[in-house]
Amino acid sequence: MKILVTGFMPFGGETVNPAYEAVRRLPAQIAGADIATVEIPVVYKKGPAAVEAAIDAEKPDMVLCVGQAGGRAEITPEFVGINYANFRIPDNEGFQPLSTKLEEDGPDAYFATLPVQAMVDACKEKGVPANVSYSAGTYCCNEVLYELLYALDHRHPGVRGGFVHVPYLDSQAANLKAGTPSMSLARITEGLTAMVAAMVEHEGEDIVSASAGCEH
Amino acid sequence: MKILVTGFMPFGGETVNPAYEAVRRLPAQIAGADIATVEIPVVYKKGPAAVEAAIDAEKPDMVLCVGQAGGRAEITPEFVGINYANFRIPDNEGFQPLSTKLEEDGPDAYFATLPVQAMVDACKEKGVPANVSYSAGTYCCNEVLYELLYALDHRHPGVRGGFVHVPYLDSQAANLKAGTPSMSLARITEGLTAMVAAMVEHEGEDIVSASAGCEH
Amino acid sequence: MKILVTGFMPFGGETVNPAYEAVRRLPAQIAGADIATVEIPVVYKKGPAAVEAAIDAEKPDMVLCVGQAGGRAEITPEFVGINYANFRIPDNEGFQPLSTKLEEDGPDAYFATLPVQAMVDACKEKGVPANVSYSAGTYCCNEVLYELLYALDHRHPGVRGGFVHVPYLDSQAANLKAGTPSMSLARITEGLTAMVAAMVEHEGEDIVSASAGCEH
Amino acid sequence: MKILVTGFMPFGGETVNPAYEAVRRLPAQIAGADIATVEIPVVYKKGPAAVEAAIDAEKPDMVLCVGQAGGRAEITPEFVGINYANFRIPDNEGFQPLSTKLEEDGPDAYFATLPVQAMVDACKEKGVPANVSYSAGTYCCNEVLYELLYALDHRHPGVRGGFVHVPYLDSQAANLKAGTPSMSLARITEGLTAMVAAMVEHEGEDIVSASAGCEH
Numbered sequence: 001m002k003i004l005v006t007g008f009m010p011f012g013g014e015t016v017n018p019a020y021e022a023v024r025r026l027p028a029q030i031a032g033a034d035i036a037t038v039e040i041p042v043v044y045k046k047g048p049a050a051v052e053a054a055i056d057a058e059k060p061d062m063v064l065c066v067g068q069a070g071g072r073a074e075i076t077p078e079f080v081g082i083n084y085a086n087f088r089i090p091d092n093e094g095f096q097p098l099s100t101k102l103e104e105d106g107p108d109a110y111f112a113t114l115p116v117q118a119m120v121d122a123c124k125e126k127g128v129p130a131n132v133s134y135s136a137g138t139y140c141c142n143e144v145l146y147e148l149l150y151a152l153d154h155r156h157p158g159v160r161g162g163f164v165h166v167p168y169l170d171s172q173a174a175n176l177k178a179g180t181p182s183m184s185l186a187r188i189t190e191g192l193t194a195m196v197a198a199m200v201e202h203e204g205e206d207i208v209s210a211s212a213g214c215e216h
Numbered sequence: 217m218k219i220l221v222t223g224f225m226p227f228g229g230e231t232v233n234p235a236y237e238a239v240r241r242l243p244a245q246i247a248g249a250d251i252a253t254v255e256i257p258v259v260y261k262k263g264p265a266a267v268e269a270a271i272d273a274e275k276p277d278m279v280l281c282v283g284q285a286g287g288r289a290e291i292t293p294e295f296v297g298i299n300y301a302n303f304r305i306p307d308n309e310g311f312q313p314l315s316t317k318l319e320e321d322g323p324d325a326y327f328a329t330l331p332v333q334a335m336v337d338a339c340k341e342k343g344v345p346a347n348v349s350y351s352a353g354t355y356c357c358n359e360v361l362y363e364l365l366y367a368l369d370h371r372h373p374g375v376r377g378g379f380v381h382v383p384y385l386d387s388q389a390a391n392l393k394a395g396t397p398s399m400s401l402a403r404i405t406e407g408l409t410a411m412v413a414a415m416v417e418h419e420g421e422d423i424v425s426a427s428a429g430c431e432h
Numbered sequence: 433m434k435i436l437v438t439g440f441m442p443f444g445g446e447t448v449n450p451a452y453e454a455v456r457r458l459p460a461q462i463a464g465a466d467i468a469t470v471e472i473p474v475v476y477k478k479g480p481a482a483v484e485a486a487i488d489a490e491k492p493d494m495v496l497c498v499g500q501a502g503g504r505a506e507i508t509p510e511f512v513g514i515n516y517a518n519f520r521i522p523d524n525e526g527f528q529p530l531s532t533k534l535e536e537d538g539p540d541a542y543f544a545t546l547p548v549q550a551m552v553d554a555c556k557e558k559g560v561p562a563n564v565s566y567s568a569g570t571y572c573c574n575e576v577l578y579e580l581l582y583a584l585d586h587r588h589p590g591v592r593g594g595f596v597h598v599p600y601l602d603s604q605a606a607n608l609k610a611g612t613p614s615m616s617l618a619r620i621t622e623g624l625t626a627m628v629a630a631m632v633e634h635e636g637e638d639i640v641s642a643s644a645g646c647e648h
Numbered sequence: 649m650k651i652l653v654t655g656f657m658p659f660g661g662e663t664v665n666p667a668y669e670a671v672r673r674l675p676a677q678i679a680g681a682d683i684a685t686v687e688i689p690v691v692y693k694k695g696p697a698a699v700e701a702a703i704d705a706e707k708p709d710m711v712l713c714v715g716q717a718g719g720r721a722e723i724t725p726e727f728v729g730i731n732y733a734n735f736r737i738p739d740n741e742g743f744q745p746l747s748t749k750l751e752e753d754g755p756d757a758y759f760a761t762l763p764v765q766a767m768v769d770a771c772k773e774k775g776v777p778a779n780v781s782y783s784a785g786t787y788c789c790n791e792v793l794y795e796l797l798y799a800l801d802h803r804h805p806g807v808r809g810g811f812v813h814v815p816y817l818d819s820q821a822a823n824l825k826a827g828t829p830s831m832s833l834a835r836i837t838e839g840l841t842a843m844v845a846a847m848v849e850h851e852g853e854d855i856v857s858a859s860a861g862c863e864h
Contacts, residue, residue: 074826082325100424123822174776343606345612397505565783640747
């Protein structure tokens, strides 16, 4: 099995992005799966294009894109990507799409096709804070998530994919507004490794588990 | 024009729900539209059923459902409802669906069909804090939003709908954890009134405005 | 009995200060006590001087100074003022004292001499969120609190005093960062009125209640 | 030079306290100073007594007490300890003093006698988030800080002292409420080490720097 893991470049004036910093520290194999990593640009349309180019090159079984969600305290797998861009700041090439559909013929949203709850549980078992997120925002991270799922749906049948947001690094937060949560690079890397292992272990499980049922 | 506005009953041990308290104080007419209001139960499947029964009875042109999002500081129209239930607490009849699809044949999500940004702008112009929200959670509020949009899509063509979350009342927060944000009933009612007026004024506008375009 | 209540002018680029807006709306009498109000400048040394000038003019039995603590969700009586100024922004005349003692011969801190817990309880009973605060910061609010208590200690024996922070108004927060808590002017005024009534009812009580004792 | 560093035992149902976990990992020497460490109980009066017993035994030049402030995102040296106890939960032996003075003949507060701003700066330079705090609360941490400064003032002339709060460990936060900030044990230990080095380097500096002056 092969898993492609992508990480964003720095953006918004930062000189580092914890996403790719952690991604490039992942081991070459996790739970028996080969890990391929790639850095992608924080640029409208070019980010998703870089992901798909890597899919074409690596032929992975699963794809996990990783980005920074400054201000969050936990590692958060995203449940859903939406067909919408509304950038609060320009991307790294100065584009700022506002209130725009990502794909004219796409559905309003796609659920990730990874076992997000199992990923969260595996991360917490390692003592690294994690939680499922139900909004990836309206910037490049959501764009890459939605476009990944659109591409998998249309052009890569059988490949599963999703997105994980990671907090600021401690070293970033040390220079930011008082009270900004953060995480060490070591723990982010450890958490992502645990999440990828859970992807392997729970391979093929749907994000919505019909078996969970209804308690009464 | 007629607008149906629904508000949830109290739940989770509270004796009051700011949603219906504000909804029942709305004027009979807003911006020339007739306002019909109804209180709905915080019960799986019964909440959405009550909304649709009111649609059948009132034949509205637009539907706005209102619920409480304890902990938020602002009035927040929801952008999207997702096909997923994962109740963190049981509903008012003791049901607690976990990791369940709401509609087996439904899409992963529906965007609301109300002009959410215009609603936010109108509310802020009155000096009442507001913001677009991109997650309605996984409890009864999201259920009612998704099922409303599913029902409109399948059975009520031309009717538009959406959901707005309101903060705790000051009187609720006074007895809760230190630092819990809240709003007065008067301001919530004023904000909802402004939002309904914006719904009338911007009637027929899509939630995603193609004209917004891409700045460079 | 006479109570002097002071409120700060706007500062930091704001055009309104909820403190004086609420103070000037207080009734002329509360719980049988006459209320005198005055607006004071957000200026190093001139703020405290204006408070003491009003004390000399009004001869009050108690003094309550009121200021804005943007970002807090509740009305918060301050427990303690510290002998320290470290302004994060310049005052309204451009002074910015850094890491400076307010009074060379003063103690490190003074406790307020008002019944802060009873004030909080009275406010909550009206359904207005409130809590005791243990830090008034290091800007003009703490300066006025410390200098008030220093002045009462040295020059106005028998007069009691303290400070209350109030949140942003809703109309301020509507134009600020998403998630900023706020309160309506009506509720702030109602809460302050309840707090002043508690000051009258609990007149002469120490801020530290020896009777509270030690549970085991 | 010798520095005594104390850390609290677990409390409030936790099985670990990041304070002592980090303290016991400090190197034996920091910036040329010998480091003595001791674990102290989260018990009214017994905590301060254990600190003073260690002072008597170790004869340190400076004392730094360390405790956990669950919910904070940064390592925070405390500026001031207040003569007040109001425990929100019972201590580890079931005592819960409420609205009580710690020392009948003590001043309302003592400033720490450590260079807190230099400690914060040194910590941030290592990429570990830090900030000065102006309230140590009203539980055992403030009690130990106030009683330490009272003891130094009365019985150990020339010895300097203060208190630092540290965040939850990642492994604690992983099992707590969503959004709870935390820090890794490695970073907490690194941050404390940098702070102790700054204590040595800035030995003898007052917490209020008269030289900072007033910008205009």
